[in-house]
Amino acid sequence: MALLVRPLHVFRQLEQTEPAHKLPWFKRLTWASELCGSPRGIGWHHQVSSLETPDTTKSRKEFVLSRLMSAAKYYVWFDFGLFYMKHNPVFTSPAAFVSQTKFIHRALDCSVYMATNYCMVNIILASTTALMVSCTSAEPSSFPHVFGKWEDAYTIRRFWGRTWHQFLRRFVTPLGKNIASFLxxxxxxxxxxxxxxxxxxFFSATxxxxxxxxxxxxxxGISCPFFICQAFAITFEDMVIAAARRAGVKETKWTHVLGYVWVFSWFIVTETPWTTAVNMSGLANGGQLLPEYFPPSLCNILVKFII
Structure with missing residues (x-):
């Protein structure tokens, strides 16, 4: 997708003085590798504006310690989720997972499963960031958080545009602009x-x-309906917000609370069947709900020690 938007002409680093297509061959190769290595455009003119940049007043040591503490925090939650799944018979076999008929129970189990994987991603990236900054000359400013603030997610649009990771935006934004211009x-x-x-x-679904x-x-294609539905939900959401503004409704903390309820309800309804379908697809092909590479649960070890 990046090739569809003439990357040598479209993308530019912040300190770049000469267009990329005029650079010598080797410098162009280096430029291209740096572009591929920064899917969110960190250090480029197309950097995602909603990224939560690190505190520049912190020293390198303070930054590394903060990321290690973040990794430890997420590991605690990851371990709670792992403990729950290892002691829930639903996660023991495909038949047990399918046999769960109550939606509220399946929603809880799917939410715990997704939250555990979310924590695992944060653990890996926070630890990697701490290692890179402590062992190389990389600057802390090059490593903003992968995910945004959850308090920003009071609409579905803001969830996808601010809270969730922005790894695909660099590819889809120029393409969307070109298609809009073509139309x-x-x-x-x-x-x-x-x-x-x-x-x-559409391209996220693809x-x-x-x-x-x-x-x-x-x-x-079992994931496609979930992602396509998000665009329709945002369109509906925009219509409701526009109507509320015309009616004189002001944005307050209570409208934000209502927004959180809406976003939470939407993802409970749409994420649960998607996660179920993806898990069942993997299980049908010989996969596992709890991969073997998951570490032993510290909660499980602690409970056994106490008992």
Whole structure:
């Protein structure tokens, strides 16, 4: 997708003085490797604006310690989730997982499963960041947090645009703008905005389709409905917000609370069947709900020691 937008002409580093297509061959190769190594555009003009940048007043030592503490915090939650799953018979076999008929129970189990994997990603990246900054000349400013603030997620649009990782934005944003331009929509118009929105989620669904195929070649595309639905939900959400503003409703902490309830409810309804389908697809192809590489649960060890 990056090749569809002429990357040598579109992308530019902050300190770059000469266009990339005019650089010598070896410098262009280095430039391209740095572009590929920064999917969120850190240090580039297309850097995602919503990224939570590290505190520049901290020393390198303070930064490393803060990331190690963050990794430890996420590991505690990861371990709680692991303990729950290892003692829940639903996670012992495909038959047990399928036999769960109550939606609220399945929603809880799928949420714990997703939260555990979310914590695992944060543990790995926080630890890697601490290692990179402590052992190399890399600057802390090059390592903003992978995920944004959860308090920003009071709409579905803000969840995907601020709270969730932005690894695909560098690819889909220029492509969405080009498609909007091709269709005749001027920048800043609703037509351009929604063309970019649907383009982004269409290509996100396409990328996850590839993952579905790797997981189970006989069941490709099981993730697509989940991602396509997000664009429709954001469109509906925008209509409701616009109507509320015309009615004189002001943005307050209570509208934010209502937004949190809406976002939470939406993902309970849509994420649960998606996670169930993905897990069942993997199990049908010989996968496991609890991979063997998961470490022993410290909670489990502690409980056995106490008992």
């Amino acid at each position: 005749g929509f001027k920048p800043g118009t609703s037509g351009s905005s929604y063309t970019q929105l649907y383009t982004a989620f 990328i996850h389709l590839i993952g579905d195929t790797v997981l189970n070649p006989s069941r490709p």
